[in-house]
Amino acid sequence: MTGCAGFIGAKVSEVLVQHGHQVLGVDNLNPAYDVRLKQWRLHGLEALPGFHFTQLDITDRAALAAVLDRYPVAAVVNLAARAGVRPSVLDPWVYYDTNVTGTLNLLELCRQHAIAKFVLASTSSLYGDGPRPFREDQPTDRPLSPYAASKKAAEALCYAYHHLFGIDVTILRYFTVYGPAGRPDMSVFRFIRWIAEGDPIILYGDGSQERDFTYVEDIARGTVQGLDPRGYDIINLGSDRPVPIRQVIATLEQYLGRTARLDHRPTHPADVRATWADISRARERLHWSPQTSLEDGLRASVAWYEANRAWASKVSLGQ
Secondary structure (H helix, E strand, C coil): CECCCCHHHHHHHHHHHHCCCCEEEEECCCCCCCHHHHHHHHHHHHCCCCEEEEECCCCCHHHHHHHHHHCCCCEEEECCCCCCHHHHHHCHHHHHHHHHHHHHHHHHHHHHCCCCEEEEEEEHHHHCCCCCCECCCCCCCCCCCHHHHHHHHHHHHHHHHHHHHCCEEEEEEECCEECCCCCCCCHHHHHHHHHHHCCCEEEECCCCCEECCEEHHHHHHHHHHCCCCCCEEEEEECCCCCEEHHHHHHHHHHHHCCCCCEEEECCCCCCCCECCECCHHHHHHHCCCCCCCHHHHHHHHHHHHHHCHHHHCCCCCCC
8 A cells, every 4th residue: 555644545544454454554754745644644554453554655666676575465556646736737747756657666566576456546637627527438638737647647557557467457536535634735624724723715716616525435445445356447436426615615614613714816727617526437336436425524524623623723734
């Protein structure tokens, strides 16, 4: 499991251990966002029997090879990534290092070590402003950000290694994942923090833009189901329920008992107007569907923040 201290990676690692698997987690604990969140998640994982942690960077092929020489690995779940649309415009190189070169390193080591299964975490950002709801078979050749382009390149490498070497690959395109201990550079964490602390919410656009918010535990469950043999497959994991950003803010105001102050900013050119997942393939092939409503997921996210407010209120929100 790469990216095991990340938001989604930590939850997937937890679910795998709960299912009785031994999990070798790797993460470089980079400061792409406040490392205190990663350390908090990792602390919880290290208390679980069956979880083993090694700190390394997936761009370091020699270090990866040394780990695989020591541990027998049956499958690789690659959740190590530089994520985020707007930051990728400012520094695209680090996105390509991790998302493309890192994925290539892992695929090559799968070939060398005869590891039969590879799961790649991808993104709804590949669809750009294409027709909605987004289907896995529609074109993804017009990415709107370097982040999306780097994930497109990673997907292409996965297909090449499946075709050439028979590696069984499942690519999962995630849609706006949120939940407790989420990334501080994403909207839900930021909105909760800003409303709770009485700070103005920085809102790009007028708030009518829609996102297909998907709860992290649902995403983790779908990711684990993606480990089954599939040949080569691309599957959306989303809620199939896009909602306006304004609605999320209103719900959080209700749960926090405070009124948000809005600081409107221009819409960013790398942002899409809406995301909406067609999840018929996930239902058919993974027997998966989301189980957590947006309202329940936001309530759980607020409860986590309030329980950890002493330090979470000081976490850097990044750019």
